Amino acid sequence: xxxxxxxxxxxxxxxxxxxxxxxxxxxxxxxxxxxxxxxxxxxxxxxxxxxxxxxxxxxxxxxxxxxxxxxxxxxxxxxxxxxxxxxxxxxxxxxxxxxxxxxxxxxxxxxxxxxxxxxxxxxxxxxxxxxxxxxxxxxxxxxxxxxxxxxxxxxxxxxxxxxxxxxxxxxxxxxxxxxxxxxxxxxxxxxxxxxxxxxxxxxxxxxxxxxxxxxxxxxxxxxxxxxxxxxxxxxxxxxxxxxxxxxxxxxxxxx
Numbered sequence: 223x224x225x226x227x228x229x230x231x232x233x234x235x236x237x238x239x240x241x242x243x244x245x246x247x248x249x250x251x252x253x254x255x256x257x258x259x260x261x262x263x264x265x266x267x268x269x270x271x272x273x274x275x276x277x278x279x280x281x282x283x284x285x286x287x288x289x290x291x292x293x294x295x296x297x298x299x300x301x302x303x304x305x306x307x308x309x310x311x312x313x314x315x316x317x318x319x320x321x322x323x324x325x326x327x328x329x330x331x332x333x334x335x336x337x338x339x340x341x342x343x344x345x346x347x348x349x350x351x352x353x354x355x356x357x358x359x360x361x362x363x364x365x366x367x368x369x370x371x372x373x374x375x376x377x378x379x380x381x382x383x384x385x386x387x388x389x390x391x392x393x394x395x396x397x398x399x400x401x402x403x404x405x406x407x408x409x410x411x412x413x414x415x416x417x418x419x420x421x422x423x424x425x426x427x428x429x430x431x432x433x434x435x436x437x438x439x440x441x442x443x444x445x446x447x448x449x450x451x452x453x454x455x456x457x458x459x460x461x462x463x464x465x466x467x468x469x470x471x472x473x474x475x476x477x
Contacts, residue, residue, distance in 0.1 A: 226272060226349060230265055231338060237264060238334035242326050251310035252301055254329050259293035261337045262286050262344070269348035277355050279348040282420060285366055286344055289373075289413055296377050309449065340414065340437045343421040343430040353423045366416030372398060372472070373409025380406070393457050401472035403463070404450065407441045408470055414438075442470065 241257040266286040270279055301307065306314075310329075317324045379397040383389050398405035414434040421427035441447060447470065454460050466475045 226269075227345065229272070230269055230345060233268060234261065234265060234334050234338055235331075237261060238330045242330040245325065245330075246322065250306045251313070251325055251329055252307040254333055255297045255301070255307070256294045257330075258333065258337065259290035259297070261290075261334070262341050263290040265338070265341050266290075266344050266348065269345050273348065273350050276350055278359055278420060278423070279350065281359075281363070282344055282347045282417060285363070285370075285413075285417065286341075289370060292374060296381075300381065308453075336436060336440065340433045342433040343414070343418045343427070344433075346421045346424060346426045346430045347417075349424075349426070356423065358422055359420050362416045362419035364416070365419060366413045369409045369412030369414075369416060371409065372402075372412065373406045376402075376404075376406035376409060391457070393454065393459050393463055395459075395463055395467070398472065400467060400475050403454075403467050403469050404447055405472060407446050408472060411438050411441055 238257070238261070241253055245251050245253050263286060266283040270283045273279075305311070313324070313329075314321055376398045379399065380394055383394040383396075402408050411434070414437050418427070418431060418434045421430050451469075454463075457463075466477075468475075
């Protein structure tokens, strides 16, 4: 079992090093955002092919692939004709001569560690620790589907809104965004809780709760909601929007 996880960790280390080289060549650290989703796809498939396949592991690998490929393609299309993401531009200015070292350690290696932790339920499932496919698996798939709907539709609605020049400087307050200020983030977190439910058929599943807990903490407290809320505060209509619309969980808007 240890060899299985060590092998995947080493593979992920090489994967993140590859993307660091890409970032240096292209002079864009935001390629790390593309690497995020595809890193899960890589781990899911390699872990699936390393051991004997089961119905649960095949389904989970397909779910992770659908999520990861869609997310990476979405980010690539969003960034391809734009300058480097504002977060990474700010770090370039702040880190100065230490930029490349801090990028390697703080963006790529750290992200690789977090990716491995979040993916832990997938690795546990693909290791074949669980029993027969059952009700808990079906519940997990349903939860994942709800999450995927909110993330994919939320991203699509936002992209369509931003493409309209009439919306420049405005906040999106329609579609799923009238029920949550961050429906796509809610969707991403929900998907990982769904996958964790599918890991509970094995004894390691309870330990793999570190995966959904980590992504929930990152999105709610670190790099997701807080950073975006700070940027949204610059919009004049944000204070009113904030009063009416739930921050995270989709709820009917307040009157």
